[in-house]
Amino acid sequence: MSGAPPSPPPLIRLTGVTKIYGHGQASMAALRGIDLDIGEGEFVAVMGPSGSGKSTCMNILGCLDTPTRGSYLFRGVSVEDLGRNQRAMLRRHYLGFVFQGFNLLNRTSALENVELPLIYRGLPAGQRRAAARKALAAVGLSDWEGHTPGELSGGQQQRVAIARAIVTEPAVLFADEPTGNLDTARSREIMELLTTLNREHGLTVVMVTHEPDMALYAKRTVHFVDGKVAADTNGEGG
Amino acid sequence: MLWNALLLALREIRRNVLRSVLTTLGIVIGVAAVITMVTIGGGATAQVTQQIASLGTNLLIIRPGQRLGMGQRGIAPPFKLEDAVAIAREIPSIAAVAPSASQSATAITGNANWSTAAYGVDNRYLAVRNLTIQEGRPFSDGDLRAGRAVCILGATVRKELFGTQNPLGSNIRLGKISCQVIGLLEAKGQSTMGRDQDDIILLPLRTFQRRIAGNQEISLIQVSVREGIATEKAQADLEQLMRERRRIGPGEDDDFQVRDMKEVAQMLTGTTRILTSLLGAVAAVSLLVGGIGIMNIMLVSVTERTREIGIRLAIGALEREVLLQFLVEAVVLSSFGGVAGILLAMVASLGMSRLLEVPFILNPGIIVLAFFFSAAVGVIFGFFPARKAARLDPIEALRHE
Structure with missing residues (x-):
């Protein structure tokens, strides 16, 4: 954050982002002017009590939702100026998602779930399959590629979801309470996996959690309270 | 994509x-x-x-008696053979005239009997009703003139009396006479009204009149109209002619009825x-x-x-x-x-x-x-x-x- 030469814009820069749900008297502000920079290769944990706006912020970062006011620069590109389709293309090429509820396609094998983003990228079948196998191997599920979500444990389903998120080699991985539905042992496995991806592959990870134990894996922790950033601490974990 | x-x-x-x-x-x-x-x-x-279509839409049927409503007729003198002859002679729009007489009769062979309808006809009846001889022959002039005891069987009668045997040349008893089977009709199936069109025996008109009915009456005259001529025109001519022949004065009702098959078809x-x-x-x-x-x-x-x-x-x-x-x-x-x-x-x-x-x-x-x-x-x-x-x-x- 030193001044001297104009540094290249960070991966993500939020300036004064506000999100208001509803209209008039019934309106409710979920975010009240968030300023946040996230650089390449960071591992950020976003914490806060429920209702603090951390998930809303995550959805805006992931281009799944749009801010009411404020600006969002992704690699210097102003996201609020993009149309629906352009935001979809941004998600397709640069963003990966992991959700609390896994959000895999039912009755669909692990391999086909992981292949899905590549189908939208238009990759030929052979390359698609090879990349999906590689991603499943990276999360340690090579032997489970033919299993459907119903045949996998929660931890395994979340690992499939991570494989699906990283198969496109995104610029950033957004994880919304990735361990929220898992027991402690499974949660640790998932966090270790995310840490490995961050350290060894340089993947930027932004994770929402309300469990301090999980936040310890991150290099930086951002605390949300009442739709505002209350604290931003660096150097924890690792 | x-x-x-x-x-x-x-x-x-x-x-x-x-x-x-x-x-x-x-x-x-x-x-x-x-x-x-x-x-x-x-x-x-x-x-x-x-x-x-198999009924023939250019067919007119003339029966004695007034039309009194669905299927009912009043009592009136029957036709004579001369009426049919006059129709054929006087009305040029008519292609064929087939007079016939009929009554129910029981046909008997060696070990079977079957109650059916016997028709006294000539060969024009076959043409007017679209009947086809499947085997054997139609009536000869000699049969018709002399009133010989010969007959043509419909498919149902044939089946009931003879089963799978070939009846040609055999004799059947019909009322008081014994007559020889000379022809067999092709099956026509049920009529639209549900009547079995194959349950008939045809005899020469003269044979029927003399030896079965015992009178000179004609119960029905069927007339086919020439192609291209409106049946309404032929019907009007027919009614005119029959009124003259039956001496019906102006203002009196017909004591016969002419029915156009086209109406039935409609x-x-x-x-x-x-x-x-x-x-x-x-x-x-x-x-x-x-x-x-x-x-x-x-x-x-x-x-x-x-x-x-x-x-x-x-x-x-x-x-x-x-x-x-x-x-x-x-x-x-x-x-x-x-x-x-x-x-x-x-x-x-x-x-x-x-x-x-x-x-x-x-x-x-x-x-x-x-x-x-x-x-x-x-x-x-x-x-x-x-x-x-x-x-x-x-x-x-x-x-x-």
Whole structure:
């Protein structure tokens, strides 16, 4: 954050982002002017009590939702100026998602779930399959590629979801309470996996959690309270 | 992009076998029911039409007695052979005149007897009634002039009296006389009124009058009108002639009636038309019920599919890619169901037409209509809820419970 030469814009820069749900008297502000920079290769944990706006912020970062006011620069590109389709293309090429509820396609094998983003990228079948196998191997599920979500444990389903998120080699991985539905042992496995991806592959990870134990894996922790950033601490974990 | 959509659509169909089968089933039943109904209805209509044609629409039938309403006649003197001769001579628009007399009679062979109708006729009767000699010969001039004891059997009489044996040359007893079988008629089947047209024995008119009826009466004169001449004109001429011959003064009612077979034909066609409309209405209802079935399945699966749409949007699918996939799914399922329904309808209507003994006539119009209606229902109710979901923000779609 030193001044001297104009540094290249960070991966993500939020300036004064506000999100208001509803209209008039019934309106409710979920975010009240968030300023946040996230650089390449960071591992950020976003914490806060429920209702603090951390998930809303995550959805805006992931281009799944749009801010009411404020600006969002992704690699210097102003996201609020993009149309629906352009935001979809941004998600397709640069963003990966992991959700609390896994959000895999039912009755669909692990391999086909992981292949899905590549189908939208238009990759030929052979390359698609090879990349999906590689991603499943990276999360340690090579032997489970033919299993459907119903045949996998929660931890395994979340690992499939991570494989699906990283198969496109995104610029950033957004994880919304990735361990929220898992027991402690499974949660640790998932966090270790995310840490490995961050350290060894340089993947930027932004994770929402309300469990301090999980936040310890991150290099930086951002605390949300009442739709505002209350604290931003660096150097924890690792 | 289309290829991708096809790939995704086929994967979704394969994964959700039950949902796919239920959707398809609605369409299959809708399509099959409509096509079967209309095919059977069409077959029945065609059969009636064909029977009417075999009746001859250029046929006039003259009977003694006034017309008093449906099927009733007053009492009046019968015709004579001379009346028939006069008609043939005086009215140029007439092609053939066939006088006949008839009464019921019991035919007996060695060990069988059968109660039937005996007709005294000449060979013109065969022409007027569209009867064909299958085996043997028609009456010769000698038979007719001399009143020989010979007869021609209808198919039913032949079967009842002789079974599978060949009756040609055998003798049967009819009333007080014994007569030789010289010819066999080709089977005509039931008439539109349900009368067995094959349950008849034909004898030369003179034989019948002298040896069975014991009088000179003619009970019926059938007249066929020349091609291209209106039956109304011939009917008017006939009525004029018969009034003169029967000495009916001006202002007096006819004591005979002339019936145009065309009227009968029109009445029957009207009845069949009502029947066909009725079947069509039943078919429309089944199509509607099938359509509601498709609609329900499609709408019920929307909740599950809204989340699926959210997932797809989140990982970077464009709205139009998602929509194309759903459209392809709906089209594939609907077309598959439509084709299966058409095949099922073919089998069902073929079976039913055999069972009901009506001709099997497919109506391409209704096949196309049923197919496109069901397909449209499937596509509309598969597509529009999906479009609604695909327009949500991805996060809204994902939250959908």
